[in-house]
Each structure stands twice: as C-alpha cells, then as structure tokens.
Amino acid sequence: MNDPVLRNQVFAAAQNYRPFSHFGGIPVRSNFGHSTFHSGTVKLEKRLSRGLYFNTFYTFSKTIDSQDGDNSGNGVAPITNRSLEKGRAGFDRNHRYIAVINWELPFGRSKRFLNSGGWKHWLFGGYELSWIQTAESGNPLTFGFGGSPYNYYPTFAGNRRPDVVGAPKFDFSQWANGGGDRFTLQNRPATIDINAFRYPGGGACPTTGASTADIARCSFLVGNSGRGIVTGPGLLWSQISAQKNFQIKERLRAQLRWDFQNALKTFNFTGPTTSVDFNNPRTFGKLTDDPRTASLGGQPLMNLTLMLQW
Secondary structure, eight states: OOOHHHHHHHHHOGGGGSSSTTOOOOOOOSSOOOEEEEEEEEEEEEEEETTEEEEEEEEEEEEEESOSSTTOOOSSSOGGGGGGGOEEOTTOOSEEEEEEEEEEOSBSTTSSBSOSOHHHHHHHSSEEEEEEEEEEOOOEEOOEEOOOSSOOOOGGGOOOOOEEOSOOOOOOTTTTTSOTTTTSGGGSOOSSOGGGEESTTGGGSOSSSOOHHHHHHHTTOOOOOOSSOEEOOOEEEEEEEEEEEEEEETTEEEEEEEEEESTTOOOOOSOBOOEEOTTSGGGTTOBOOOOOTTSTTOOOEEEEEEEEEO
C-alpha cells in the first residue's frame, strides 16, 4: 500500500478496512504458533554422609517461539505466517545455576562430638545449616515505541516496534555507582542506550520536529526490531536457614527454624522500560520496579518458625 491517499483513508477510518467491518477483534485459537526448547545440564551431587549433603546443577538452554501464551498471538507478522514472529521466548533464560547444601552439625547424640546425650545433646545437638543459591541470566526484552510524530496503521494490524540502528544491550554496571538517590526514577542510570533505536524509517526520519514532507514520507512504516533481541537483568538469589531439632518423645518432635531470604541483599528487577519515546527519553531503559517482598528475587526477609511434628 504505497498510495498515500489510500493510506490516509485507512488511517482515518481503519474499521472500514477490516475483513468484516461490522466486527471488532475476533479471537481465533488454533495451532498457528510453534516453539522449540533445547537444553543441556551438568549435575554434581554428594549423597548424605557424615551429615553433609549437596546437590548442584547448571543448565544451558534456549527457548524460541512465535508467541509466549495461548492467547497472545499479537505481533507484526500476519496470522497466516506466524514464523515471521519467531524469536527468543519472553521466559527464556539461557543460563541457570542452582546449588543446595545441608549440613548437620557433628554435635549431640550419635554424632562425633558431645555424643553422650543428656543435657549436652539438648543444648548442642540437633543443629542444621542450609544454603540455597540461585543464579540465572535475564529474560529477553522486546521493544516498542511511543510519542512518534508519524502516523501508523492501527495496532490490530500488528504491534508497533522501532528500527534498530545500533547494537542495543543491557548494562547494569552503572547501577552500583548511581549515587545514593538512584532509587528515584529520574536519577537512575539508564541500562539501555535509546540511541540504538529510531522510529520506523531509521535515521532518515527525524525523531522530533518532523515537517509535512517528513510525515508523508515516514508514516505507515514498520520497524525492524524483532522479539527478545536484548537480554534483561539476571537473578542472584540466596536463601540460608538454621534449625534446631528436638526429640521430645518417640513420636513427638519439635523444630525451631530461622530462614533468611536474599541473604546477600542483591538487587533483582524484572526489566527496564522498553518503549522508545524521543519526546521523553529520560524514562527509557530505567528500572521501574522494586523487588517484591517474599518472592523469588525480592527484598531481604527473615522468618522464625516453631513447628511440632507427631
């Protein structure tokens, strides 16, 4: 559709150019999508002996698909050829490492030290220490845009994505040196350079101050940015616990347990803003979400639990 007159007609009354103009969006569920998952895992395990157990594994994987969910088949590709939307899945994590270690301290009854029982066992025996360490690479990021001075087809014809004119990458290195006020959105360092993107049309289309000729030339274009082209922030998550076990009677036991989530106090975020807007560039690439409490990747949290078992 290179006819500017027809383009403007579609822009002015897009509903009239749907296949059935008297209907809005009609969901269709079928096997249009396609996904692929490949992985390899290396595992190292020590079975329980002398009170020590650990299990650790590393997985290298890649997940690609044309859509992430059963009902999320939107994109820039037509529904008749969903393979044009195939890319890294939004939940893909290339690298994942998990280690679990548990150590029963060698004190108390039937242990190496202070094994005479009695008050020594009650005071020094029954202790366990545990550590769970998780490290994962980030999920892919898909970019859109806003604030463009140009006209585009309605979003039901496809998602709007920018042009890639550089080498965008996620850079978290400046966060630690961002100053004491880096938790204020406007003062946070940008993790992605907005200059790696342009509105559809690349560098030939001005980002601001577009003339009438620019609008006619740069409207109704489609960007070349694909799905999942940049890897977002990773995850570093530590959990430690200490517990004291009591054998009260043959069938009655008690446990006093202390758990510490995010013991290393690391910052874990879901991802930065990904809408390219040259009218408001200071918000692009900024991390906007705070770690949530009591969830994987959340803020430090301690729990003290007393449990009875019978």
